[in-house]
Amino acid sequence: MPTVPAARLMDGTALARRTVEETAARAAEITRRTGTAPCLATVLVGEDPASVTYVRMKRARCEKAGIRSRHMELPAATSTEELVATLTGLSQDSEVNGILLQHPVGPHIDERAAFEAIAPEKDVDGVTMTSFAAMSFGLPGFESCTPGGIMRLLDAYDVNPSGKRAVVVGRSAILGKPAGMLLLARDATVTYCHSRTTGLSEIVAEADILVAAVGRPRFIRGEDIKPGAVVIDAGYNPGNVGDVDFDTAAERASLITPVPGGVGPMTIAVLLAQTVDAAERQLGL
Ligand SMILES: Nc1nc(=O)c2c([nH]1)NC[C@@H]1CN(c3ccc(C(=O)N[C@@H](CCC(=O)O)C(=O)O)cc3)C=[N+]21
Known part of the structure; x- marks a missing residue:
């Protein structure tokens, strides 16, 4: 007798769609009130095909939700210092609300140092020590x-x-x-x-x-x-x-x-939701 699967599916596609719809409405409200859409900076080091695909998916989902994305592609040979300088620049750029550094970066790069160059208030991907501490303590912050x-x-x-x-x-x-x-x-x-x-x-x-x-x-x-x-x-x-x-x-x-x-799909939905959270906080909305 064939075994009947007992499990119910947890439908991440459907939940992500609902989450992105809510996020898009909040993004539209920001755009209406300020004249500028929220902005996610995406940083990709090297040309790993899977990473290229994931970042492309994230940016496409941003566009659908009314979030601008600013994409930076750095060569695989980028040094830790150069990557840190790029992320520091984005952290200081008032037009950028959130920053995503796609993992993994090359083995010659100190990835922790790079992540820590992301300003905590723009860490919409939840990769900094500040965000980790917030998750550990059950405090509000980016996950x-x-x-x-x-x-x-x-x-x-x-x-x-x-x-x-x-x-x-x-x-x-x-x-x-x-x-x-x-x-x-x-x-x-x-x-x-x-x-x-x-x-x-x-x-x-x-x-x-x-x-x-x-x-x-x-x-x-x-x-x-x-x-x-x-x-x-x-x-x-x-x-x-x-x-x-x-x-x-x-x-x-x-x-x-x-x-x-x-x-x-939920991973990307949370990235978008947190980008809008970041924009709201930075704008005091
Ligand atoms: N800083 C950083 N943050 C990340 O969140 C991060 C990262 N680096 N590096 C790589 C992993 C991987 N990742 C995925 C995101 C979406 C799907 C996704 O949506 N997958 C679809 C299928 C994709 C397809 O159709 O090709 C699904 O599971 O239904 C998968 C994997 C985020 N990552």
């Missing part, structure tokens, strides 16, 4: 976009993290680590797993909420998932493949995000 998108998905599907066991597989600076912090700020009991974790399967099996953010295609398999768990696939591997083996996971989960159509 890292993918983790912020995950929290909005949980809220939209009435998943309250409070008291739940959340397991985050992955500890990157702008995905796994802040995702765990946002869940902790909402009173989940959070466990981080990573490449040195031993007994991963046993830990994953305890998760009421599982966030997969390791960057390994179909790494999390259904057999390890607790029946009824909420499974968030934050993986973006080449070919639009997630970190979760969707078919087997969907047999066990109660709710699951697809790839594509789950966390990805």
Whole structure:
């Protein structure tokens, strides 16, 4: 007998559409009141095809929402000092409301130094230490976009993290680590797993909420998932493949995000929403 998938889909495309519509209305109001649309600066170092595609998608979504974008393309050989100077310039430019530095930059660049050159009030991608601290303390501020998108998905599907066991597989600076912090700020009991974790399967099996953010295609398999768990696939591997083996996971989960159509569109929606938040704050609206 074929197994019936138990899981309901968490539709990131639909939620992102609603979020972007609300954002577009707020952007239009800013434009009406000031004569100028909010502006996101996007900075891309090098020509990694996936990064080029992601930045293009972000800019296209901005345009649809009535947000201007100003794009800067820097050669792969750009030094840390040059990148920091570019980001400092954008931070001081009163026409720019938000700044996105696409990750990853080349290995010869100190990415942390570059992120910290983004003024905290323009850190709409939630990558600075200031933003991380705000997420960790549960204070208002900009959220890292993918983790912020995950929290909005949980809220939209009435998943309250409070008291739940959340397991985050992955500890990157702008995905796994802040995702765990946002869940902790909402009173989940959070466990981080990573490449040195031993007994991963046993830990994953305890998760009421599982966030997969390791960057390994179909790494999390259904057999390890607790029946009824909420499974968030934050993986973006080449070919639009997630970190979760969707078919087997969907047999066990109660709710699951697809790839594509789950966390990805929400990442961009949060970027746009936070760009308008930044513009409103800077204009005192
Ligand atoms: N500073 C920084 N901030 C980021 O937020 C950031 C980054 N660097 N570097 C790369 C990752 C990746 N990322 C994605 C955004 C949207 C989709 C997305 O919308 N994906 C669609 C499918 C895309 C397609 O059709 O090709 C989906 O999942 O439905 C995926 C991945 C943001 N990232």
